[in-house]
Amino acid sequence: MKHRTSQRSSIIGRTAGRLGVLGGACLAALAVAAPADAVPFSSHPGRGVAAFADRATTHANRVHPDQYEDSFTVHELGTVFSVAANNRATAVSTGCSSQHPCRSIALSFQIVTMAGDDVRLNATNLGRAVNEQCPGCQTLAGAYQFVVSTAQPFALSPAAKSQLAAVHRRLDALDTSNDPVPVVKQRADDLAAQVKAILDREASSAPRGGAPGLAAKSGPSVTMHRHYDGAN
Known part of the structure; x- marks a missing residue:
């Protein structure tokens, strides 16, 4: 049994291909209402700058x-910097007991698609699980973040959106x-x-390609960040 178990080491600011690091960005929470079996989609056409949070x-x-x-x-962003x-x-x-333990599970999946040859990205992905005077309780927090980076903007196909909606239902x-x-975590x-x-x-x-001379950096990339914290 562990009490107040947490990890705070998963704040990620990485450079990969076209991706740089943006320091001191101010995050704005974005809430999207949708049926339980739907995938919430958001877009930010033509803004150049995007900030959002999912929980x-x-x-x-x-x-x-x-x-x-x-x-x-x-989040389908189009071209951004x-x-x-x-x-x-x-x-x-x-506050649960060992005879009647609690079970608390939170899982967050965030998908971001963006385009540009030199996008500055500040990506934070964190799972935190806490047991407070809760012997034998099962507590799990899992955060998954997927970043799709391409040189030219593109939209996810209807087939892909349907497949993602099916994953969301599962x-x-x-x-x-x-x-x-442990089984929930594996699933x-x-x-x-x-x-x-x-x-x-x-x-x-x-679509491939970018500005002249940047062809070597313009290939698409898909990066997944995963962070779990569990206390039991």
Whole structure:
């Protein structure tokens, strides 16, 4: 049993191909309403700068001992020069007993597509799980962030959107699975692998090329960040 278990080391600002680092970006929360079986999509055409945050948060206790929440959002940005993307999953279990333990699971999937030859990216992806006086409780927070970078803007195909919606439905179905935390974690990893495969296929068909002399940097890339924290 661990109490107040957390990890704070997953703040990511990486350079990969066309990606640079944008320091001090101010994040604005973006909420998208959609049916449970749909994938929320957002777009920011022509802005050049984009900032958004996605969250999944659960808090289990004696009154509500079994809590589950997932977030699955796609941001299609088009051509940009700077992006601040924040993705967090937070799961808390409080005050349950070893005879009647809590189960608290939060999973957040964030997908970002963007275009440009020198995009500055500040990407934060963090999972945090906390047990507060909760012996034997199962607490899991998982954050998955997918960044698709291309030289020229492109839109996800209807087929890809349909496939992503199917993955989202399977993620939602984990709510009623009653599986132990290790099984839920493995199933979420499997779903993340499916998302990565879908995005790899889409990126491979994206328009190629950029400004003259930048051809070597203009190939598409799909990067996945994954961060888990668990306490039990």
